[in-house]
Amino acid sequence: MKESGLIDNMLQDLLQYERQLNRLGLLIVANQLKAKNDEVRQLIAQRNEERMEQVLGELKAARAVSDVAYAAVVMFTNAYALLNPDREEAVVLVKRMQEDLEYFRRYAMPDPNRSRDTKPDGDDEPQPATPAE
Numbered sequence: 327m328k329e330s331g332l333i334d335n336m337l338q339d340l341l342q343y344e345r346q347l348n349r350l351g352l353l354i355v356a357n358q359l360k361a362k363n364d365e366v367r368q369l370i371a372q373r374n375e376e377r378m379e380q381v382l383g384e385l386k387a388a389r390a391v392s393d394v395a396y397a398a399v400v401m402f403t404n405a406y407a408l409l410n411p412d413r414e415e416a417v418v419l420v421k422r423m424q425e426d427l428e429y430f431r432r433y434a435m436p437d438p439n440r441s442r443d444t445k446p447d448g449d450d451e452p453q454p455a456t457p458a459e
Contacts, residue, residue, distance in 0.1 A: 327370060333363045399423070 337360050340347060347353040403423050407416040 330363055330367050330370070333359065337363070 337356060340356050344353060347356055403420060407420055410416040
């Protein structure tokens with residue numbers, strides 16, 4: 327909003343010299359800047375309207391539901407591992423669940439210590455140093 331206000335002030339100052347701007351061919355640029363600045367103001371107003379309708383505590387409630395679902399998945403996985411006669415199949419399921427959780431922790435959950443430009447293809451991990459011969 328501050329920058330939009332500064333641009334508005336600049337445009338008001340510029341448009342006082344409309345005839346000179348027209349001679350220099352800059353009136354078109356000033357008008358385009360004014361149109362884009364008005365569009366930005368409308369988008370900011372729209373965003374503010376949408377945020378006014380947000381329910382406070384919505385994230386906290388979603389987190390509680392997510393925690394319940396996570397606990398159910400853990401209970402299912404543990405029960406499956408204990409009750410399944412095919413140990414190999416249970417081990418595969420548990421490993422798959424661990425991989426999914428690790429992927430989620432690494433790439434889906436925000437980590438303030440990790441840069442945002444890392445990719446989930448494994449290229450972001452440092453390679454072990456090889457000893458010099």
